[in-house]
Amino acid sequence: MADDGAVQVEATELLRTLIRNACVNDGAVGSGHEHRNADAIEDYLRDTGLGFERYAGAPGRVSLMTRIEGRDRSAPTLLLMGHTDVVPVNPSGWQRDPFGAELDNGIIWGRGAVDMLNITATMAVALRRLARSGFRPRGTLIYLAAADEEAFGTYGAGYLMTHHAEAIRADYVITESGGVPVPTPSGALLPLSVGEKGVNWRRVIVRGTPGHGSRPFRTDNAVVTAAEVVRRIAAYQPKASIVDVWRSYLAALGLPAETTAELSDPDRVLEAARRMDNVAFARLTHACTHTTFSANMVRGGVKVNVVPDRVEIDVDIRSLPGVTPSEVDGMLAEALGDLRDRVEIEAPFAEPGSISSSDTPLAASLARVTAALVPGSRIVPRLMVASTDARYFRWKGVPAYGFGLHSPRIPDTEYATMFHGNNERVDVDSLRLSALMWEALCRDFLG
Numbered sequence: 001m002a003d004d005g006a007v008q009v010e011a012t013e014l015l016r017t018l019i020r021n022a023c024v025n026d027g028a029v030g031s032g033h034e035h036r037n038a039d040a041i042e043d044y045l046r047d048t049g050l051g052f053e054r055y056a057g058a059p060g061r062v063s064l065m066t067r068i069e070g071r072d073r074s075a076p077t078l079l080l081m082g083h084t085d086v087v088p089v090n091p092s093g094w095q096r097d098p099f100g101a102e103l104d105n106g107i108i109w110g111r112g113a114v115d116m117l118n119i120t121a122t123m124a125v126a127l128r129r130l131a132r133s134g135f136r137p138r139g140t141l142i143y144l145a146a147a148d149e150e151a152f153g154t155y156g157a158g159y160l161m162t163h164h165a166e167a168i169r170a171d172y173v174i175t176e177s178g179g180v181p182v183p184t185p186s187g188a189l190l191p192l193s194v195g196e197k198g199v200n201w202r203r204v205i206v207r208g209t210p211g212h213g214s215r216p217f218r219t220d221n222a223v224v225t226a227a228e229v230v231r232r233i234a235a236y237q238p239k240a241s242i243v244d245v246w247r248s249y250l251a252a253l254g255l256p257a258e259t260t261a262e263l264s265d266p267d268r269v270l271e272a273a274r275r276m277d278n279v280a281f282a283r284l285t286h287a288c289t290h291t292t293f294s295a296n297m298v299r300g301g302v303k304v305n306v307v308p309d310r311v312e313i314d315v316d317i318r319s320l321p322g323v324t325p326s327e328v329d330g331m332l333a334e335a336l337g338d339l340r341d342r343v344e345i346e347a348p349f350a351e352p353g354s355i356s357s358s359d360t361p362l363a364a365s366l367a368r369v370t371a372a373l374v375p376g377s378r379i380v381p382r383l384m385v386a387s388t389d390a391r392y393f394r395w396k397g398v399p400a401y402g403f404g405l406h407s408p409r410i411p412d413t414e415y416a417t418m419f420h421g422n423n424e425r426v427d428v429d430s431l432r433l434s435a436l437m438w439e440a441l442c443r444d445f446l447g
């Protein structure tokens, strides 16, 4: 236990340092400044004797990598991958300083506490313990603290994949996110993210005819047309699709048989989600069974006394794995109906979804070590509805999972609101559990 206490203290202090470094990534190439967190992690690992490689996809956008070389070239290489950047905050919504890393009653508050500086820190703690113990595994262990995950990894994992593929080559990858216990009648489920939805952004451009705002009668006002476009997109629901990983996740939840049947029936799942009292679960259910459409930005008009002739609507579309961009375009056309011919559509960004098999030696190893650390728990594969750097590896056929261990202290329904939300926080027991889990996993899996 004394040893466990040291793990918790180390992970807590490293996490607080990473939060305070405030590597805020707003999407601009000049933001992030991840060199600060790369320096902090290298400092923390200095007494391990490990060597470090630094890769900068752009000035200041430093990713830090280190490795423990395996004894056996035929044994698998495992990559533990964290990211060091965080998304911006709106401090007015927070109860604490978002970059103060306050520790109060065993809870650490701050941007990145769960996305995902907690995991980046606990992976480093495990690596330090392994290295200092003289761990010489069969397979190679790589640790990567990547920049720029929050803006699609362009200057982080994506840059490494394109320019340093050999350095980042691995047979298995673990990164965020999962492992928040979901209570069920038969014990806690620990979700393992095995796949992600695709990202398809579309810009709908609505045209009108300019005129004087004092004579609006029978004008062609682009804002008015755009309002109807937004309404149709919000109301649109493509047909549900039940992917295997959703079906198995549902089965593991141990819900009443009729509920499970409804939520795995493409004809009934939408209505069932509409009726649910638990809004967080309704959103998850909907997102795991549908390609979703969310109109999130609108720009238009030039002056209050001018009838506008142009409005742009940016729509965030998240496609189920296997749904192609042309199928997405077909759905958007269906949503717009007779307004399709009144608008232009641009496609500024498109990435397919990704999925890994959950039947791998790494998943089996994770199940063994977590069952020992959290008695009575079991791992269950899950689809992530947002995207992470794991996709770069899955696209190449490398199994990549999102995981981490969390105590039951903060309920699973709270976690969904903390990612990119206000009052992001984590409890120190979760840090202890994760650090011990990474260490046990490396010993179990790499041998």
Ligand SMILES: [Zn+2]
Pocket: 083, 115, 116, 149, 176
């Ligand atoms: Zn993240």
